[in-house]
Amino acid sequence: MTQQLHPWQNNEKFRSLDPKKQEMILQLTGHLQGHTITEALPALMEWKTQIDRENIRFTAEENELLTELFTENLSASGQKQYEFIKPFLQSGLSR
Numbered sequence: 720m721t722q723q724l725h726p727w728q729n730n731e732k733f734r735s736l737d738p739k740k741q742e743m744i745l746q747l748t749g750h751l752q753g754h755t756i757t758e759a760l761p762a763l764m765e766w767k768t769q770i771d772r773e774n775i776r777f778t779a780e781e782n783e784l785l786t787e788l789f790t791e792n793l794s795a796s797g798q799k800q801y802e803f804i805k806p807f808l809q810s811g812l813s814r
Contacts, residue, residue, distance in 0.1 A: 727791070732784045740777065743770055748788060756793070756800035767808060782809050 725748070727733055733741065743766070750762035777785065786805065790798050 727788055730784075732780070733788075736781065736784075739773075740775060740781070743775060744785065744788065751789065756797050756804065760804070763804070763808065777809075 728745075733744070736744070747762065747766045750766070751759045754762075756763075785808075786801075790801050793801060
């Protein structure tokens with residue numbers, strides 16, 4: 720089965736990421752698609768646990784890219800929810 724290509728996958732910042740980071744982002748965005756932040760919270764927490772376990776860290780610039788990707792299709796209330804949990808997600812993600 721062919722995986723749908725998202726427009727942001729052609730983004731130069733995304734394409735320049737380490738392949739493992741790309742894989743992790745694709746995994747998470749797949750879990751988030753069509754869900755509110757509240758509905759996706761268990762997947763977000765599992766994702767964070769997995770990247771901690773694999774010792775994957777994102778730079779400040781990569782964290783900004785993550786924010787862009789995760790909020791691009793959210794409603795205004797979803798974006799507010801994301802801003803609330805963003806510090807939790809980014810703690811430990813940065814190097």
